[in-house]
Amino acid sequence: MVTLVNLRAYWRFLVVVRQFFPLIVAYTRDRRKYVLFGGSRRVDTETRIERAEILLDSLLTLGPTFIKLGQLLSTRPDILPAEYIDVLSSLQDDVPPAPWEESRQVLEAELGPVDDAFEDFDRDPISGASLGQVYTARYDDEPVAVKVRRPGIEDLVEADLRVVRWSLPLIRRFIGQGRAFSLENLADEFAKTIRQEMDYSREKRILEEIKANFADSPEIRIPRPIDARSGPRVLTMEYLPGTKINDVETLDEKGIDRTQLATTLQRVYLQMIVDDGVFHADPHPGNLAVTDDGEVIFYDFGMSGRVEPFIQEKIIDFYVAVANQNIDAILDTLIEMGTLSPEADRQVMGDVMELAIADARGEDIEQYRVQQIIEQVESTIYEFPLRLPQDLALVLRVATVVEGVCVTLDPDFDFISVATDYLEEEGYYEETARQLIQKGGKQVQETSRALFEVPPKLNRALDRVENENLAVNVRLEDENDVLDRLARRIVYGLFVAVGALSTAILYAFEGASVVPAAVAAVLTLPALVALYRSFRRKKGIRAKPQFTRQSMRERRGRK
Numbered sequence: 264m265v266t267l268v269n270l271r272a273y274w275r276f277l278v279v280v281r282q283f284f285p286l287i288v289a290y291t292r293d294r295r296k297y298v299l300f301g302g303s304r305r306v307d308t309e310t311r312i313e314r315a316e317i318l319l320d321s322l323l324t325l326g327p328t329f330i331k332l333g334q335l336l337s338t339r340p341d342i343l344p345a346e347y348i349d350v351l352s353s354l355q356d357d358v359p360p361a362p363w364e365e366s367r368q369v370l371e372a373e374l375g376p377v378d379d380a381f382e383d384f385d386r387d388p389i390s391g392a393s394l395g396q397v398y399t400a401r402y403d404d405e406p407v408a409v410k411v412r413r414p415g416i417e418d419l420v421e422a423d424l425r426v427v428r429w430s431l432p433l434i435r436r437f438i439g440q441g442r443a444f445s446l447e448n449l450a451d452e453f454a455k456t457i458r459q460e461m462d463y464s465r466e467k468r469i470l471e472e473i474k475a476n477f478a479d480s481p482e483i484r485i486p487r488p489i490d491a492r493s494g495p496r497v498l499t500m501e502y503l504p505g506t507k508i509n510d511v512e513t514l515d516e517k518g519i520d521r522t523q524l525a526t527t528l529q530r531v532y533l534q535m536i537v538d539d540g541v542f543h544a545d546p547h548p549g550n551l552a553v554t555d556d557g558e559v560i561f562y563d564f565g566m567s568g569r570v571e572p573f574i575q576e577k578i579i580d581f582y583v584a585v586a587n588q589n590i591d592a593i594l595d596t597l598i599e600m601g602t603l604s605p606e607a608d609r610q611v612m613g614d615v616m617e618l619a620i621a622d623a624r625g626e627d628i629e630q631y632r633v634q635q636i637i638e639q640v641e642s643t644i645y646e647f648p649l650r651l652p653q654d655l656a657l658v659l660r661v662a663t664v665v666e667g668v669c670v671t672l673d674p675d676f677d678f679i680s681v682a683t684d685y686l687e688e689e690g691y692y693e694e695t696a697r698q699l700i701q702k703g704g705k706q707v708q709e710t711s712r713a714l715f716e717v718p719p720k721l722n723r724a725l726d727r728v729e730n731e732n733l734a735v736n737v738r739l740e741d742e743n744d745v746l747d748r749l750a751r752r753i754v755y756g757l758f759v760a761v762g763a764l765s766t767a768i769l770y771a772f773e774g775a776s777v778v779p780a781a782v783a784a785v786l787t788l789p790a791l792v793a794l795y796r797s798f799r800r801k802k803g804i805r806a807k808p809q810f811t812r813q814s815m816r817e818r819r820g821r822k
Contacts, residue, residue, distance in 0.1 A: 271418065271419075271422040272421075272422040272423075272425040272426055272429075275422050275423060275426045276425075276426045276429055276430075278325070279325060279329075279426050279430065280430075282321045282324060282325060283321060285317070286314060286317060286318060286321070287433075289314060308346055311344055311346035311347065312346045312349075312350060314347075315346050315347040315349070315350035315351065316350055318333075318347065318350075318351070319333065319350055319351060319353070319354060322351075322354065323354075325423075326393070326419070326423075327393030327394060327413070327416065327419065327420070328393070328419065328420050328423035328424070328457065329423065330354065330393045331393055331394070331453070331457055331460075332427070332453055333351050333354045334351075334354055335449065335452075335453055335456075335660070336351055336449070337351035337352045337354060342449060352667075359391060360388045360391035360396045361391075361396065361413050361414055363386045365414040365415075366388075366396065366398075366411050366414065368414065369411055369412060369414055369496050369497065370409075370411055370497060372496070373494040373495070373496050373497040374492060374494065374497060380402075380492060381400040381401060381402050381407075381409075381492070382400075382401040382402060382403075382404065383400060383401040384398065384400040384401075384409070385398055385399045385400065386398070389408075390549075393413070393416075394412065394413055394416055394420075394457075394460055394461055394565070395410050395411055395412045395413055395416075395461075395463075395565075396410075396411055396413065397409065397410050397411075398411065399502060400499075402489060402492055402499065405501070405502075406502040407489060407492070407499050407500065407501060407502050408486070408499070408500055408501070408502045409492070409497065409498075409499050410463065410497070410498040410499075410500075410563075411496070411497055412461060412463065412496040412497070416461065417461065420457055420458075420461065424453075424454050424457070427450055427453065427454070428450060428454075431450055449656065452656045452657070456544075456566055456568075456657070459565070459566075459567075460565035460566050461565075462495060463493065463494065463495055463496060463497060463498040463565075464493070464494065464495045466498055466564050466565045466567070467488045467490075467493055467498055469541065469564050469567045470485065470486070470488055470500070470564045471488060472541055473485060473535070473539070473541060473542075473543060473561075473564065473567075474487070476534070476535075476539045476541070477531070477534075480531075481558070482527045482557070482558055482559065483527065483531055483558060483559045483560075483561065484503055484505075484554060484558045484559070484560045484561070485560075485561050486500040486501040486502070486503050486560075486561075486562070487500060487501040488500045488501075489501070503552070503554075503560050503562075504552070505552030505553050505554050505560045506552060506553045506554075506555075507548055507549070507551075507552055507553075508524070508528075508548050508551040508552060508553055508559070508668060508672070509548035509668065509671050509672075511671065511672065514553060514672075517555060519553060519557045520557065521672040521673050522672070522673045522676065523557070524553065524557065524559065524672050525668070525669035525672040525673045525676045526676075526681050527559055528546075528551070528559060528665060528668060528669060528672075529665060529669060529678065529681050529682070529685075530681065530685055531559070532546070532661060532662075532665055533682060533685050534685075536570055536575070536578060536658060536661070537575055537578060537579060537582075537689075537691075538689070540569055540570045540571075540572070540575060541567065541568070541569050541570075542567060542568055542569075542570070542657075542658075542661060543561055543564055543566075543567055543661075544566040544567050544568045544657045544660060544661055545563060545565070545566035545567075545664075546561075546661060546664050546665050546668060547664055547668075548668060548671075549562075549563075550562045550563045551668065566657075568657035568658070568661075570658065574600065574655065574658070577596055577599055577600045578600075578658070579686065579691050580592070580596045580599075581593065581596045581597070581600075582682050582683075582686055582691075583686060583691065584596055585620060585623075585679055585682070586679060586682065586683040586686070588617075588620060590613045590616050590617065591609075591613075593616050594609055594612060594613065594616070600655065601655075602655060620679065623677075623678045623679050666678065751793075752794060755790050755791075755793050755794035756794060758787065758790035759787060759790050759791050759794055761787075762783060762784070762786060762787025762790060762791075763787060765783045765787075766780050766783040766784045766787065767780075
């Protein structure tokens with residue numbers, strides 16, 4: 264049965280394909296110069312920026328769902344190149360508000376007549392976003408903020424989510440295996456988060472949980488929800504005005520310590536992710552403000568996430584390894600979390616991590632060193648080694664956006680020092696050391712047991728060898744299909760050899776006509792092409808290390 268949502272999805276699919284078709288063709292020609300055949304082309308930075316701007320315009324044209332998708336893509340360096348990340352980072356969730364009459368219908372369906380539900384209600388919204396908009400009102404003689412879901416947004420989002428899902432098989436044909444893995448996770452994550460963001464009852468529960476976790480923290484403010492005036496499509500909460508956190512001039516005028524603000528912000532998110540396991544996942548400057556007393560105000564808990572205990576433990580291990588500048592431990596932790604391919608070049612990734620640590624500490628990095636690492640990465644052909652499992656995608660988004668806010672507040676902010684101090688104060692260093700001692704003790708026990716168990720087993724094996732009664736089972740691991748490629752090359756080579764020999768014989772003995780020889784040559788050509796293609800090196804995606812602070816300085820220089 265074809266529903267209205269399906270019909271809308273079919274139409275939207277055609278609209279989306281039409282909008283993205285030029286980019287698809289351009290990207291296809293990068294891999295095959297003439298779409299179906301030909302060599303690849305090298306795309307320069309200017310071309311990528313131009314295409315990223317086209318993508319940005321397309322996302323804005325397609326509306327609310329794709330604006331949200333673009334924002335999520337702007338934090339995914341495992342999917343898009345650095346130039347796309349830079350351009351999409353400017354994508355703001357700021358769209359014209361819906362007409363008051365449409366919002367009124369949503370309000371009254373949830374709470375009854377507006378004038379009965381509130382003592383006063385300002386019909387002009389103070390902010391408009393793709394999924395909802397916020398009004399100010401008065402309830403119980405107190406100022407409140409009323410968040411109302413955009414009318415009709417549910418059907419549009421569901422149709423667009425189907426379009427995204429239908430588009431995946433097509434998109435996977437034009438990208439590498441590593442990025443396809445991350446793209447699949449992105450689609451699942453996006454569908455989950457956007458549906459959660461539209462459920463204001465869930466947002467209220469998350470808001471109350473996080474507010475309770477920080478009940479004893481005087482340096483932050485989280486609005487109190489009003490139960491009696493909230494529902495699945497309407498959320499009423501305490502109104503907390505403040506100065507936007509990236510308005511550094513006003514903050515300086517009020518004498519607020521910006522370095523302390525950045526420290527507070529990072530420590531708050533460390534507690535959310537490492538300790539509490541539930542976090543506010545949209546910390547862009549529009550959702551953060553500062554009171555005159557220097558307290559950080561958090562708005563909009565629609566985008567939020569939870570961290571599993573295993574991931575929390577690995578994040579702690581990662582921070583401890585970074586603090587100790589133990590590159591091997593950093594790479595091991597990333598592999599255990601599933602964010603780094605075990606097949607990645609450890610030497611190359613280690614050099615990238617060293618630069619990333621220096622950048623996080625606010626150190627000045629010599630440009631020649633950056634260029635040296637970039638050349639080293641680009642000279643290593645591999646599929647993009649970073650993966651983002653679904654559980655970690657929102658964590659990365661938070662880390663990226665928080666870093667941008669902190670660097671805006673203090674360009675020399677030292678993330679590693681703040682994280683190290685936090686881990687020491689919370690006792691994580693001692694816990695990590697204790698776990699290492701326990702693991703060491705288990706290894707000693709296993710080694711001692713092996714000293715007693717191995718000699719008898721070895722003696723039995725030698726007896727079987729002596730009696731010629733030893734069978735050895737050999738299993739070849741061929742994850743990269745090396746044997747398969749070798750077999751195909753042998754077969755193609757035989758065909759080419761037979762074809763070439765046949766062509767030569769026919770040409771020599773059929774001197775009166777070259778047609779038989781030409782036919783034999785044509786029949787041999789497909790095998791020759793296949794043999795040639797099998798020997799071509801499969802090119803991965805040229806990865807380029809991205810250093811947030813370095814990139815910000817470069818962008819400021821261009822401006």
